[in-house]
Amino acid sequence: MKYGLQFRDVFAAWESLLDGVWITLLLSACTMLGGLVIGVSCAAARVYGPGWLKRIVTAYVEVIRNTPLLVQLFLIFFGLPSFGIRLDGLTAAIIALVINLGAYTTEIVRAGFEAVPKAQVEAGHSLGLSGLQVFRYVVVFPALKAMFPALASQFVLLMLATSVVSQISVEDLFHAASIVQSRTFRDFEVYTVIGVLYLGLAFAFRGLFAGIYYWAFVRR
Amino acid sequence: MIRTFSYIDVMYLVAAARWTLALTATAFAGSALLGLILAIARISPIAPLRWLVATYIWIVQGTPLLVWLFLIFFGLPLIGISVNPWLAAAVAFSIYGSAFLGEIWRGALVSIAKTQWEAGASLGLSTAQQLRYVIVPQSIRIAIPPTVGFLVQLIKNTSLAATIGLVELTREGQLTAAGTYQPFAVFITVACIYFALCFPLTQWSRSLERKLDVAR
Numbered sequence: 204m205k206y207g208l209q210f211r212d213v214f215a216a217w218e219s220l221l222d223g224v225w226i227t228l229l230l231s232a233c234t235m236l237g238g239l240v241i242g243v244s245c246a247a248a249r250v251y252g253p254g255w256l257k258r259i260v261t262a263y264v265e266v267i268r269n270t271p272l273l274v275q276l277f278l279i280f281f282g283l284p285s286f287g288i289r290l291d292g293l294t295a296a297i298i299a300l301v302i303n304l305g306a307y308t309t310e311i312v313r314a315g316f317e318a319v320p321k322a323q324v325e326a327g328h329s330l331g332l333s334g335l336q337v338f339r340y341v342v343v344f345p346a347l348k349a350m351f352p353a354l355a356s357q358f359v360l361l362m363l364a365t366s367v368v369s370q371i372s373v374e375d376l377f378h379a380a381s382i383v384q385s386r387t388f389r390d391f392e393v394y395t396v397i398g399v400l401y402l403g404l405a406f407a408f409r410g411l412f413a414g415i416y417y418w419a420f421v422r423r
Numbered sequence: 424m425i426r427t428f429s430y431i432d433v434m435y436l437v438a439a440a441r442w443t444l445a446l447t448a449t450a451f452a453g454s455a456l457l458g459l460i461l462a463i464a465r466i467s468p469i470a471p472l473r474w475l476v477a478t479y480i481w482i483v484q485g486t487p488l489l490v491w492l493f494l495i496f497f498g499l500p501l502i503g504i505s506v507n508p509w510l511a512a513a514v515a516f517s518i519y520g521s522a523f524l525g526e527i528w529r530g531a532l533v534s535i536a537k538t539q540w541e542a543g544a545s546l547g548l549s550t551a552q553q554l555r556y557v558i559v560p561q562s563i564r565i566a567i568p569p570t571v572g573f574l575v576q577l578i579k580n581t582s583l584a585a586t587i588g589l590v591e592l593t594r595e596g597q598l599t600a601a602g603t604y605q606p607f608a609v610f611i612t613v614a615c616i617y618f619a620l621c622f623p624l625t626q627w628s629r630s631l632e633r634k635l636d637v638a639r
Contacts, residue, residue: 269575269621270614271582273593278614281600282607359485366487370586377489384497391498398490405485 212387213396223379224400230296230375231362231408237301238361239354242308249309250316260309267306273367275299280371296368304361311357315350316342348420355412359405366401376400428605433612439595440616446581446591449513451574454520461525463554466532476525483522488583491515496587508589516580523573531566532558568635571628575621582617592616 213220249260267275280295290298319342327337369378380397384390426432464476483491496511506514535558543553585594596613600606 265622265625266614266618269579269625270617271579271593273582273585274596274610274614274617277593277596277600278607278610282610285605285607363485363487366489367583369489377487380493389501391494391501394490394494394498398486398494401487401490402482402485 208392209389210392210396212389213383213392216383216386219379219383220376220397220400223374223376223397224404226293226374227362227365227376227404230293230300230365230368230373231358231404233297234300234304234361234365235358237297238304238308238358241301241305242312245305245309246312246316249313264306264309267303268310272299272303272364273370275303276367276371292368292371292373295371296365296373300361300365300368303364304357307357307361308354311350311353312346314353315346318349319346351412351416351420355409355416358412359408362404362408363401376404426603428599428603428608432599432603432609436592436595436599436609436612436616439590440592440620442589442591443578443581443593443617443620446509446512446516446584446589447574447578450516450520450577450581453513453517454524454577457517457521458524458528461521462528462532465525465529480522480525483518484526488515488519488580489586491518492583492587508584508587511587512581512584512589516577516584519580520573520577523576524570527569527573528562528566530569531562534565535561564635568628568632571624571631575624575628578621578624579617 245260245263248256249264252260276296276299279299280290280292283290283295323341323345324337327341332340365375366377368375369381372378376397380393384393387393461476461480464472465480467473492511492515495515496506496508499506499511539557539561540553543557544550548556581591582593584591585597588594590598592613596609600609603609
């Protein structure tokens with residue numbers, strides 16, 4: 204059978220694809236922000252907190268990192284309504300993604316905190332700085348610098364992983380592709396095009412993070 | 424008729440986990456074979472080959488696994504190549520995994536000091552022999568902990584095969600949830616089975632890493 208590739212129908216649906224890109228960007232941005240907040244708080248709890256808190260955070264990180272995102276998503280979207288908690292797709296997706304990214308971010312941020320030599324912390328204390336001041340003036344900056352590359356690549360992986368939310372019918376880029384596919388039956392072309400779009404998004408995010416890194420750590 | 428989620432369903436889920444493991448094993452074999460070639464190509468003296476492989480890795484690491492899965496499963500039949508879910512999943516996971524394993528192993532290969540290559544050369548070994556007898560044996564030790572870590576990623580990612588209808592653990596969970604109307608109990612069980620598969624590997628990877636640190 205001879206098959207001619209034809210992208211015209213796919214490109215004709217550019218508005219649906221653009222809507223999808225927008226939702227994917229929105230999801231990624233919300234998740235990155237939420238994941239960072241959870242990650243930094245949990246990492247601080249794990250490094251500086253009391254023993255019981257450390258154990259809770261460790262359990263959270265291990266459970267999330269050893270189960271698939273798709274199952275976490277199903278648990279929140281299909282499972283929680285059993286307890287009367289009914290969430291729309293987008294909310295469930297953001298909650299699942301934030302919980303997921305938070306666990307990975309915790310590990311990265313913790314490693315960043317621990318990368319700051321103990322002697323520097325002690326030096327801060329010996330200058331009469333309080334715990335919070337040591338954290339603010341001694342730990343944060345070098346820790347951020349150390350963790351930034353790992354954090355950036357985790358965030359890009361997260362952006363790509365948001366494609367699974369299409370499975371609970373959130374209208375992200377991958378979902379838009381399924382819609383266009385069902386209208387045009389141009390499967391090969393559709394998935395090639397959205398593959399390129401994701402690649403473009405990944406490229407843009409990597410560029411953005413490289414820019415932030417340069418601006419925050421190299422320039423000065 | 425609606426069943427209740429019972430012991431027998433749990434057993435079905437546990438049984439379905441073997442397809443998750445089978446898929447993981449297939450995907451790992453494919454990823455390892457392709458990844459090894461990529462890793463070696465990445466350190467070859469032929470620049471265009473290095474660029475080609477770097478571009479491949481850049482593309483694969485910049486696109487979602489789901490796109491590869493759908494491109495192969497729904498796209499290839501249109502251009503005349505028929506694929507079943509198993510083949511599609513195996514190929515998609517191998518493409519995806521090879522890019523990550525290729526990078527991990529390249530890192531391990533280049534972490535061996537240049538003087539080791541030179542020592543091999545001065546003993547009259549050819550480049551292939553240097554790689555085979557000097558570099559690879561040393562880099563394997565470095566490569567094992569992240570490779571085990573990647574295996575955990577692979578087990579978790581096989582859950583995506585459920586989206587093309589391959590009945591592994593997650594798909595079996597979806598079917599059971601649809602039959603029993605107890606999605607929370609079902610997916611908690613599914614998550615527990617994944618955890619039981621992944622957690623020991625995670626711990627193993629960590630202990631290997633610690634041993635390596637001590638050995639240095």
